[in-house]
Amino acid sequence: MTVLDKVNEPADVKNLTHDELIELSQEIRAAVLHKVSIVxxxxxxxxxxxxxxxxxxxVFNSPVDKFIWDVSHQTYPHKILTGRKIGFTDGHFHDITPYTSQEESVHDFFTVGHTSTSIANALGYAQARDLAAKKENIVAVIGDGSISGGLAMEALNNAGDFKGNLIIVFNDNQMSIAENHGGLYRNxxxxxxxxxxAENNFFKAFGxxxxxxxxxxxxxxxxxxFEEVKDIDHPIVLHIHTQKGRGYEPAVENKEAFHWxxxxxxxxxxxxxxxxxxxxTSIMLDYMDKKIAEGLPLVAINAAIPGIFGLKQFAAKHPERYIDAGIAEQYTITxxxxxxxxxxxPIIFHNSTFLQRAYDQLWHDVAINKEPAIIIVKxxxxxxxxxxxxxSSAMTWISNIPNLKYLAPTSGEEFTAILDWALAQHEQPVVIQMPEHGLESRASLLTDFTQSSYQMTKxxxxxxxxxxGGLYSHGEKIAAALAEKGINATLVNPLFINDLDKDFLDNLTENHQLIVTIEDGILDGGFGQKVASFLGRYDVKVLNFGAEREFNDSVPVAELYDRYHLTPELMVADILQVLAKK
Known part of the structure; x- marks a missing residue:
């Protein structure tokens, strides 16, 4: 029997000897590596x-004592020790979520996949504890990359005024997702x-x-x-120096690649x-190289996720033209x-799920001021x-911000044409949705994207x-399938996510009974609903295909496409059903 076999809940850890704890750490690492190497x-x-x-x-007594984890990137060992080790064995990898979940375990208190949240969450729990006159330790765990986020700074500032038990475990492994950036890291x-x-102490400055x-x-x-600070009566930071990737040499040698x-x-x-x-990505990198060689004052900006866009290659060639702001999405936009x-x-690179954090900056700073930044969304x-x-919500919330152009290229050529135009104009911000369904080659029929101009391709x-955008190929498949049934459908590449080509739509109503929209995102407030709203005055049916407004937890894409009728077969069936009712 292994040591891990003996551990089915946190209380079991307390009975282990020191040597058994060492063995347990090795077995946990082996379990983690087994899972992540496969899935x-x-x-x-x-x-x-x-x-x-x-x-x-x-030391502590979970869940009475509460561990509030930041971002969940480091919670696999916690899951293993809290009754979820089955999720690290063959055939059960997807039985547990990759992040903390209060629905999954009484030892988790939040569903968290974004960074810099733990201190604020822990403060909320600690304040509620004190109001209820309970006795429990509230422990926030946060990493050195996450500490640069604005929410973490705000929470530290408020923690300095808090009068009760709060233990902040600051895990310093000298890395964010990539290397850390900013003056804080010198301290x-x-x-x-x-x-x-050191006399100069960032944390003590907050009190x-x-x-x-x-x-x-x-x-x-x-x-x-931990024994020393257990049941402490005031906030304290435990600055703990760890090694990212410890126990697996490739992860130690290449910390950024093995973050995820x-x-x-x-x-x-x-x-x-x-x-x-x-x-x-390679088209984007080659394009930026070319523009810098031409003398353009181009700068690439991102918030701690260079690997998603291959920006380390760009940084190596053009260090003076590359800015990684760390985990500071709002800052990058302003x-x-x-x-x-x-x-x-500037070209600002963001993953859509992190860009949500800069909604106010997109609206209030960039859009109101009509600043001609380019934002690439992946x-x-x-x-x-x-x-x-x-x-999947990106197109919904970005497309409803005034004063910006939001475009969805369907090919490498269109992507390049949009970049050419965006860099040449100085009137407004431009957001470009990077296609996600494989590189396609299709000539761009437009060079000027100032006015919305849908492209009729058939x-x-x-x-x-x-x-x-990326689902244009779905449209091609549907048109081909309808042709086999004797229906000669028109195929359109809209390109413009937030601006309607009203003249084009008006003309479509003259010889079409049904207008079908397909988008790779949530329908509510999205592209299709904008089209449907405009066409409400006409005697024409509109059928929108996209996602429902719901949270999905690691549901396979194929299953979602079936649920949303986004497979060509199901879309064709729905189209024929609507036509039969006309």
């Missing part, structure tokens, strides 16, 4: 906090170098008590520290499916917009991700199909 997942963050997690459960380096004794532990992967040292990794060969660390050939207003040509599609990383009658 992918967060590697380095979980390996780095294994001992820290064991020590927390050794953290000074604290590490002086064993926490917080502070202790430093260099041996952040030593269970005995961690246990002693696709399935890989456990022996070598090599990805099992290596991408090859040209992609929208800062990048101001650069554009001042004459530079991940704004119906996907099989968990509900904390659901990007003229027909009776049925008109408006297939937006």
């Amino acid at each position: 992918g997942g967060h590697v380095g963050p979980n390996l780095g906090v294994t001992e820290l997690t064991i020590a927390l459960h050794k 953290l380096a000074e604290l590490r170098a002086t064993n926490g004794q 917080l008590d502070y202790k430093y532990l260099e041996e952040g992967n030593d269970i005995e040292a961690l246990t002693a520290l 990794h696709v399935p890989f060969d456990l022996a070598t660390g090599q990805s099992k499916n290596q991408p090859s050939g040209e992609t929208y 800062f990048g917009g101001a650069m554009a207003a001042a004459g530079a040509r 991940g704004g599609v119906i996907s099989g991700s968990d509900k904390t990383h659901q990007g 003229m027909g009658e009776k049925v008109a199909i408006l297939a937006l």
Whole structure:
């Protein structure tokens, strides 16, 4: 029997000897690596906090004492110790979510997949505890990458005024997703170098008590520290130095690549499916190289996610033209917009699910001021991700902000044409939805995107199909399937997500009974509903295909497409059913 076999709940950890705890840490790492090597997942963050997690459960009494995790990237060991180790065995990998979930376990208190939240959440719990006169430890766990987020800073500021028990475990592994950026990290380096004794102390500046532990992967040292602060009567920061990726050499040597990794060969660390050939990312990188060579004052900006866009390659070639703001989505939008207003040509890169955090900055700073920044959005599609990383709402909320142009290219050529136009104009911000369904080649019929101009790619009658962005190929398949049934459908590439080509739509009503819209996102407030609202005055049917407004938790895309009738077969059946009622 292994040590892990003995652990079915946190109380079991308390009965283990020191040697058994060491063995347990090795077995937890092996379980984590087994799972992520097969299905992918967060590697380095979980390996780095294994001992820290064991020590927390050794000392504290979860769930009476509450561990409030930040972003959940480092919660696999916690899940293993709280009755969910089955999720790390063959055949059960998807029985548990990749993030914390209060619906999954009494040892979790929030569903969290975005960063910088734990201190604010913990403060809320601590305040409620004190109002109820309860006695329990509230422990917030946050990493050094996450601490740069505005919400974390706001929470630290308020923690400085709090008078009750609050333990902030600051996991310092010297990495965000990629390397850390910003002046804060010089002070953290000074604290590490002086064993926490530096006179200049970021945390103490907020009025917080502070202790430093260099041996952040030593269970005995961690246990002693946690015992020392258990039941403390005021807020304290425990600055703990850990090693990201500990116990797996490829993850230690390449911390950024192994923050989150696709399935890989456990022996070598090599990805099992290596991408090859040209992609929208490679087109973007080559394009920026070319424009800088032409003398354009172009700058690439992102918020701690360079790997998603291949920006490390760009940074290596053009370090003076690359800005990683760390986990600070709001800052990148306001800062990048101001650069554009001042004459530079910034391109701001965001994953759609993180860009949500900068909604106010898009609206209030960039759009109101008509700052001509370019924002590239990736991940704004119906996907099989968990509900904390659901990007399918992007087209809904971005498209309803005034003063910006929001475009959905369907090919590499259109992508390049839009970039050419966006960089040449200075009238408004431009948001570009990067296609997600594989690179396609299709000539761009437009070079000027100032006015909405839908592109008719196949003229027909009776049925008109408006297939937006990455799902344009779905429109092609539907048109072909309808042709086999004797229906010569019109096929349209709308390109413009938020601006209607009203003259084009008006003309369609003259010889079409049914207008079909297809979009890779939520229908409510999206492209299709805008079309349907405009056409409400006409004697024409409108059929919208897209996602329902709901949270999905790691539901396979194929299942979602069936649910939403987004497969060509189901769409054709629905179209024929509507036509039969005309």
